[in-house]
Amino acid sequence: MGTVVLYTSHYGATARYARALAATLDVPCFELGKEDSYVVKNAQRIIYGGGLYAGNVAGLTRAKRYYASKEVYIFAVGIMQAGGPDICAHVEQQLQRCLGSGNAPAPGHLFCLNGAFCFARLNIVHKSMVRMMCRMLLGKGDALTREERSLLDALDAPVDFVDIATLAPLIAACGAGK
Numbered sequence: 001m002g003t004v005v006l007y008t009s010h011y012g013a014t015a016r017y018a019r020a021l022a023a024t025l026d027v028p029c030f031e032l033g034k035e036d037s038y039v040v041k042n043a044q045r046i047i048y049g050g051g052l053y054a055g056n057v058a059g060l061t062r063a064k065r066y067y068a069s070k071e072v073y074i075f076a077v078g079i080m081q082a083g084g085p086d087i088c089a090h091v092e093q094q095l096q097r098c099l100g101s102g103n104a105p106a107p108g109h110l111f112c113l114n115g116a117f118c119f120a121r122l123n124i125v126h127k128s129m130v131r132m133m134c135r136m137l138l139g140k141g142d143a144l145t146r147e148e149r150s151l152l153d154a155l156d157a158p159v160d161f162v163d164i165a166t167l168a169p170l171i172a173a174c175g176a177g178k
């Protein structure tokens with residue numbers, strides 16, 4: 001069996017990418033927690049996608065049980081400037097910490113994509129997380145990173161930066177076949 005796409009998405013941005021990716025590659029797509037574990041266990045390649053929450057890729061640790069002896073690609077979806085080397089480097093460090101060096105994605109297997117954000121749609125836990133993050137960020141003044149600025153800017157008005165075309169490098173890296 002070939003490739004499966006697995007994802008965790010709280011508000012739908014990652015889900016939109018995951019479904020489009022799976023449709024293009026013509027492979028199965030599962031939300032983590034609702035997956036057919038037989039299919040996932042028997043896949044040779046997993047493409048895992050998760051939204052970024054306080055710098056962490058959602059569901060990454062839970063999905064880790066499937067990674068052993070597979071080719072793993074990861075895409076992280078956040079409200080940041082997609083593909084910026086600093087952003088990818090930051091996510092890569094988080095992945096190394098979370099997965100351990102033996103499970104870290106191979107070079108070129110990590111992709112960062114732009115997501116969406118609407119404060120009004122957040123659940124109560126995420127609202128208070130965002131409020132806390134913003135209080136911390138505002139205290140940083142000029143030392144804010146570009147990613148942090150994007151999060152603060154998105155508080156004022158909902159943003160939707162999802163762009164399915166930006167999946168192209170990931171699709172190219174995986175190849176059109178299963």
Ligand SMILES: Cc1cc2nc3c(=O)[nH]c(=O)nc-3n(C[C@H](O)[C@H](O)[C@H](O)COP(=O)(O)O)c2cc1C
Nearest residue numbers: 009010011012013014051052054055078079115116
């Ligand atoms: C509590 C919270 C924390 C977030 N932290 C980050 C972050 O650290 N970096 C980032 O780029 N985006 C961050 N975001 C924005 C989400 O990654 C963005 O909304 C993304 O599209 C969510 O994907 P999903 O809807 O598939 O879960 C955060 C959003 C929330 C609600």
